[in-house]
Amino acid sequence: MNPPISDLTDRAREIFRLVVEGYLQDGQPVGSKALAGEGSVNLSPASIRSVLADLESVGLLAAPHTSAGRMPTETGLRLFVDGMMQVAEPTKEERATIKQRLNDPGPIEHALEATSTLLSDITGAAGMVMVPQREVRxxxxxxxxxxxxxxxxxxxxxxxxxxxxxxxxxxxxxxxxxxxxxxxxxxxxxxxxxxxxxxxxxxxxxxxxxxxxxxxxxxxxxxxxxxxxxxxxRPVLIVRGQANLLDDSALEDLERVRSLLDDLENKQSVASLLEDAKTADSTRIFIGAENRLFALSGSSVVASPYRDREGKVVGVLGVIGPTRLNYARVVPMVDFTARSLGKLIG
Known part of the structure; x- marks a missing residue:
């Protein structure tokens, strides 16, 4: 069983945070020399390596064979997201851009497509919107x-x-x-x-x-x-921005990206995954193997339900990308977009 954040020493917690944030920023493992060089950890590289080894032994970090640095495991990412992450709320300009992009006149289907494209643009991942099942008279x-x-x-x-x-x-x-x-x-x-x-x-x-x-x-x-x-x-999912998944890091793991793109083609299965977020009070995060659909591709999904003006959940929107998503930025963006879209739904 993995330790809660409270069981880590202050020193281990700080080093763990720096490793995760460094990895999420550039997608590369973080080494002891880099941590010592930042000056935020007042320890020698040897002492840092000892802490890194301890964090690896409890399943929070892993050392890829191509590097001496460490990167968070999916368990470590979950621990970080649930217990340490400080979200960065959208700026006034970002909120204005989101509202403007969604408020273009036209049928609701156009707003849903705009939402999916918007999510892709602002997060650098693939955007997804589950279409409301309209009960047309x-x-x-x-x-x-x-x-x-x-x-x-x-x-x-x-x-x-x-x-x-x-x-x-x-x-x-x-x-x-x-x-x-x-x-x-x-x-x-x-x-x-x-x-x-x-x-x-x-x-x-x-x-x-x-x-x-x-x-x-x-x-x-x-x-x-x-x-x-x-x-x-009937297809119930609009996906935009798949090309964002083919970034520089994708060249190192083409099989994972190919698996992810294949998964996205099966929109009914993806929609079934998003259904799990319908009952959530707020944005949900699925990391890697936590959901069976994306277990092979090692991807993460950030999803939030959106409601109509009466407060009824009518759909789910979100993004999918590599597990090194910038969760602190993506989560509040998805949440704000869900609330903004909900105001357009009659």
Whole structure:
């Protein structure tokens, strides 16, 4: 079991802090000569090496084989973040820039994309925003023939949002069947959310109260299945700034970066990770193997929930990058951006 910060001596705590801060600043292991040369540690290099060895023995520091210096382990980073880190709040100018970037006119989707890009720009990592699962009230569904056994379902929301889905049919459907199914669906979905409409129509068909013939009933249920499946499988994550992950240090560990970029391609899995931050009261930090998804790439995620004007959590945003993220700067930036975005969500 690793010691809490309070169990370290003042000398060990100070040296540990300097090693972590030095590593987070330039990504390189920190050696005893560098620590002695800074003048902040009034010890000889030999005494410093002894303290470094003690910190390594309890799992807080590690010595890469290519260097005599030390760098924090993931356990050490967690200890530092939870017990020693002094966050640097965004400056007045930075807060103004964030608000300005997010307040450009346009649909909320544009604000979400701007948020992801903004997070990437201000942190030098990749920015991520989980899109709110909007419960759109529906206005109309139309079914249009594409081929004898295929139809196009056109769903229109009360806000004017339109989505199209292709429906494969068991049997060929003529124009009359498509029109009957369209009228039936529209009459029952108007003013309802998709889950509400699906539940009502399913109950009506199951109870035998539906006036649909067999062909139209099959068409309705297939159309609903397509929409229901799409609701659960729809991409829910906007990622920007992946190129930031390909910095100079990435050349030393291309396999790790390749693994990270592959993970980011699986947006549904990343969104599942971010779901864990939805219930948090504030910004959460996942370091390396603390989350299984990024265990191989050794990456860190800083994520914060954002709320609508009523205080309801509607999504999560954050950044992902190497474990040597500048947490003291990134954490308050992510937190402030989450609060700023929340003010735009109706």
């Amino acid at each position: 529906l206005r109309q569904i139309s079914l249009v023939s594409l081929a004898p056994n295929r139809a196009l379902a056109v769903l229109v929301g009360e806000d004017g949002h339109v989505e199209n889905r292709v429906v494969d049919l068991t049997n060929a459907a003529d124009a009359s069947t498509l029109e009957q199914a369209s009228n039936y669906l529209t009459a029952r979905i108007t003013g309802k959310t998709l889950p509400e409409a699906i539940a009502e129509i399913a109950r009506e068909i199951a109870s035998g109260k539906s006036a649909l013939d067999k062909a139209s009933s099959d068409l309705v249920q297939r159309g609903l299945a397509v929409w229901s499946e799409d609701t659960t499988q």
